[in-house]
Amino acid sequence: MTRFAPLAILVLLFGALFLMNGADPAEVAALRAGELLSAPVTETFRTTDLDDAEEPPTLLQAILDSAAVTVVGEAEGDQRRTLPIGRVTLLGPGDEPLGAHFDAAARRSLIASLREATADQDLDVVGDAVPQEGGLALRLQLLQTFEGEYFPTGEWSAGGDARWGLTAKLQDTGMGSARATQPWSPPTKSSLFPPLFAIALAILLRKPVIALAIGVLTGTFLAAGREGASLLGNAASAPVDFFHPYFTTQLVDPARYQIVGFVVAMLAMIGVLSRSGGIQGLMDHIARYATTVKRTQIVTWILGLMVFFDDYTNTILCGATMRPLTDRFRVSREKLSYLVDSTAAPVAGLMIVSTWIAFEVSTFSNQLPAAGLLTTDGYTVFIETLPYRFYCILTLFFVGLVVISGRDFGPMLTAERRARRTGQLLRPGGQPMVSEEGTAMQTFPGVQPAAWRALVPLMAFLGITIFQILNTGGAFAMAAGDLLSIQGLKDVLGEASSSLALFQGSAVGLVLAIGIALFAGLGEETFRAAWTTLRSMGVAVVILYLAWMVAAVCESLGTAPYLTALLGDSMHPAMLPAILFLLSGLVSFATGTSWGTMGILLPLVVGLSFTIGEGSDIGGHLLMVMSIGAVLEGSIFGDHCSPISDTTVLSSVACAADHIDHVRTQAPYALVTMAAGMVCGYLPAAYFGMSPYLGLLFGAAVITALVFAIGKRADDPHPG
Numbered sequence: 144m145t146r147f148a149p150l151a152i153l154v155l156l157f158g159a160l161f162l163m164n165g166a167d168p169a170e171v172a173a174l175r176a177g178e179l180l181s182a183p184v185t186e187t188f189r190t191t192d193l194d195d196a197e198e199p200p201t202l203l204q205a206i207l208d209s210a211a212v213t214v215v216g217e218a219e220g221d222q223r224r225t226l227p228i229g230r231v232t233l234l235g236p237g238d239e240p241l242g243a244h245f246d247a248a249a250r251r252s253l254i255a256s257l258r259e260a261t262a263d264q265d266l267d268v269v270g271d272a273v274p275q276e277g278g279l280a281l282r283l284q285l286l287q288t289f290e291g292e293y294f295p296t297g298e299w300s301a302g303g304d305a306r307w308g309l310t311a312k313l314q315d316t317g318m319g320s321a322r323a324t325q326p327w328s329p330p331t332k333s334s335l336f337p338p339l340f341a342i343a344l345a346i347l348l349r350k351p352v353i354a355l356a357i358g359v360l361t362g363t364f365l366a367a368g369r370e371g372a373s374l375l376g377n378a379a380s381a382p383v384d385f386f387h388p389y390f391t392t393q394l395v396d397p398a399r400y401q402i403v404g405f406v407v408a409m410l411a412m413i414g415v416l417s418r419s420g421g422i423q424g425l426m427d428h429i430a431r432y433a434t435t436v437k438r439t440q441i442v443t444w445i446l447g448l449m450v451f452f453d454d455y456t457n458t459i460l461c462g463a464t465m466r467p468l469t470d471r472f473r474v475s476r477e478k479l480s481y482l483v484d485s486t487a488a489p490v491a492g493l494m495i496v497s498t499w500i501a502f503e504v505s506t507f508s509n510q511l512p513a514a515g516l517l518t519t520d521g522y523t524v525f526i527e528t529l530p531y532r533f534y535c536i537l538t539l540f541f542v543g544l545v546v547i548s549g550r551d552f553g554p555m556l557t558a559e560r561r562a563r564r565t566g567q568l569l570r571p572g573g574q575p576m577v578s579e580e581g582t583a584m585q586t587f588p589g590v591q592p593a594a595w596r597a598l599v600p601l602m603a604f605l606g607i608t609i610f611q612i613l614n615t616g617g618a619f620a621m622a623a624g625d626l627l628s629i630q631g632l633k634d635v636l637g638e639a640s641s642s643l644a645l646f647q648g649s650a651v652g653l654v655l656a657i658g659i660a661l662f663a664g665l666g667e668e669t670f671r672a673a674w675t676t677l678r679s680m681g682v683a684v685v686i687l688y689l690a691w692m693v694a695a696v697c698e699s700l701g702t703a704p705y706l707t708a709l710l711g712d713s714m715h716p717a718m719l720p721a722i723l724f725l726l727s728g729l730v731s732f733a734t735g736t737s738w739g740t741m742g743i744l745l746p747l748v749v750g751l752s753f754t755i756g757e758g759s760d761i762g763g764h765l766l767m768v769m770s771i772g773a774v775l776e777g778s779i780f781g782d783h784c785s786p787i788s789d790t791t792v793l794s795s796v797a798c799a800a801d802h803i804d805h806v807r808t809q810a811p812y813a814l815v816t817m818a819a820g821m822v823c824g825y826l827p828a829a830y831f832g833m834s835p836y837l838g839l840l841f842g843a844a845v846i847t848a849l850v851f852a853i854g855k856r857a858d859d860p861h862p863g
């Protein structure tokens with residue numbers, strides 16, 4: 144029954160979505176307008192002929208060559224190129240303007256894509272708040288096709304061979320104005336199938352590899368259908384597309400293989416440290432404080448709070464380091480993976496110095512002029528959102544409460560009782576993400592355990608990682624005063640390559656661990672220990688890549704924009720933060736990516752929330768701050784509940800837990816925290832103007848009352 148209850152909830156949730164009216168294709172088109180920048184120019188009005196070029200320029204190239212790009216600043220060192228954006232208009236198939244709401248959404252999408260495409264160039268894209276006088280004018284139009292010909296008139300049909308076109312009027316240039324047309328089909332309810340199948344089958348079968356593979360195949364089948372292939376053609380091309388482009392794209396993505404390299408190096412290092420006696424020596428020191436089940440869990444929680452600068456580092460380091468000690472005290476692997484997973488993203492997402500902060504701020508800072516602020520006010524606004532980060536704060540409180548009180552409920556209580564009373568750290572039949580061979584490694588005979596053998600590689604890993612984050616972010620080229628400022632930290636973390644830094648740091652740590660082990664006399668056993676750990680985690684790497692592939696399929700099908708457009712019209716000023724929290728949670732749950740959800744929703748939220756709030760008692764600025772916080776929180780909440788999330792997978796890997804059991808036991812705790820954040824936080828703060836600090840106190844009180852009312856201790860002799 145434990146696997147059918149969440150499955151029934153999932154089916155009901157997605158069933159409700161299918162019963163709703165479909166999303167407006169024009170709404171989705173506006174959200175994805177930025178994709179047109181890569182379209183080749185198909186028609187120009189200029190003095191030179193298009194055929195003169197070896198390859199047609201893209202719309203992005205045409206825009207960057209336009210006279211709208213100007214140079215500001217008189218001194219050579221102060222000069223910057225500026226691209227002002229004028230009016231953006233979205234037209235329907237019948238040439239009718241669709242309205243200011245669609246124009247604003249298209250503007251935000253285009254500006255966000257322009258900034259992303261020119262991130263490495265000395266170019267400022269301006270015009271977030273209002274159209275710039277004399278700026279680049281863009282005219283978007285939805286088009287219908289018939290036998291390959293475009294017709295800008297007629298009724299919009301979501302089921303037809305829909306395409307969209309975009310005309311960019313480039314002023315006073317040799318190119319004149321240009322037109323680029325991009326094939327496009329509006330996403331439908333079928334875009335929900337890949338994540339639905341992947342999540343449902345993962346819960347039902349408890350075999351995430353099969354579930355995720357079916358989810359990807361479903362997506363490739365649907366994507367082929369969107370290109371106009373026949374049913375038989377879809378079935379034939381789906382397995383081919385599975386490997387190319389979806390698998391190969393993820394395989395060659397530097398950020399992906401750097402993260403996989405980081406995971407591989409870290410776990411190999413932990414294997415070597417275990418065999419060389421470093422982990423045992425470290426555990427002997429920690430054991431002075433972790434002398435009981437309760438204290439061991441408290442130490443795990445505190446360690447999770449201390450490793451705040453990156454969630455991946457937090458997960459792997461805390462899980463792999465604490466696992467031998469929690470195993471000794473019969474703490475279930477489900478409980479350990481919950482402690483690790485629920486301190487990683489929440490603490491990294493809240494910290495002002497972390498690999499998360501630059502991304503979080505960058506997703507909304509460029510839209511701040513729509514609220515009368517400067518783009519440089521992003522960090523200030525982020526700090527203002529902290530009291531409204533109800534889910535993350537209450538999650539960290541919840542974790543502390545359950546480890547200090549020793550009380551659990553639901554599936555987690557069942558898992559803890561099993562482990563405590565029988566010594567079975569995993570459910571009978573459970574499949575750990577790292578095999579027992581890779582986790583049961585003991586100190587090599589004849590080697591005396593020594594904590595320094597673990598501390599030196601681990602400290603080197605942390606030191607190299609932080610150094611490389613600063614180095615790739617340009618920190619050493621800054622004046623000390625600039626670096627220590629909020630803006631300076633923003634610039635460094637925004638430019639830094641955190642995935643590369645993690646990979647390099649873990650590689651150095653692994654090399655040091657191997658050198659220390661060889662010095663201790665392990666010889667060939669050093670490499671055997673590393674290989675044993677790596678061999679045991681092959682399935683975990685497969686699941687990680689499959690999770691990324693599901694996210695890529697969802698992006699191709701437009702799952703996230705479809706969900707956003709489907710539910711976005713349900714917003715009312717006082718309900719806006721709560722609805723955004725639920726919407727971002729649903730999108731993150733369905734796509735398995737918190738960052739992807741933030742990137743989709745936050746650019747749309749600033750202007751919308753500020754405008755709606757200005758006409759209400761809440762006020763535009765306050766509603767904007769609450770709404771930004773709600774999207775950040777909902778994204779992390781959905782990620783915690785999703786079996787196709789990479790961070791959830793990594794938590795199962797680090798703790799050698801059964802992946803689906805980890806999700807199944809963590810989800811009730813996440814749902815309770817979510818409900819407390821909604822009922823005690825966002826709703827009273829928006830409706831009654833209640834202080835967020837009071838909301839946090841109420842939320843903590845409700846959670847405490849619930850845990851003591853229904854929670855039981857695993858070692859309680861009276862299980863009733």
